[in-house]
Amino acid sequence: MNAVLDLTRPKFCKGQKVEFIGGLGTIIQYCPNSGYWSYLIEMEMGSDPEMGRIGYETAILLFETDIILRQDEPVAA
DSSP, X not given: OOOOOOTTSOSSOTTOEEEETTEEEXXXXXXXXXXXXXXXXXXXXXXXXXXXXXXXXXXXXXXXXGOEEOTTSOOOO
């Protein structure tokens, strides 16, 4: 059975802290993509390297199905 995705409202919103396989991060942008919501997520930074840090380590693009809400975050209204 195929689940019908409601593209009128994303499941997550900007600024929410989320979990995914491989790490934790914060949603910085989202958009519909091929029948699903895609999210640009800024990964949490690890400890500072010896040579310092210029900016965030990485941002990744994930589908809504690959993301879960962190336990300490409220559900979006």
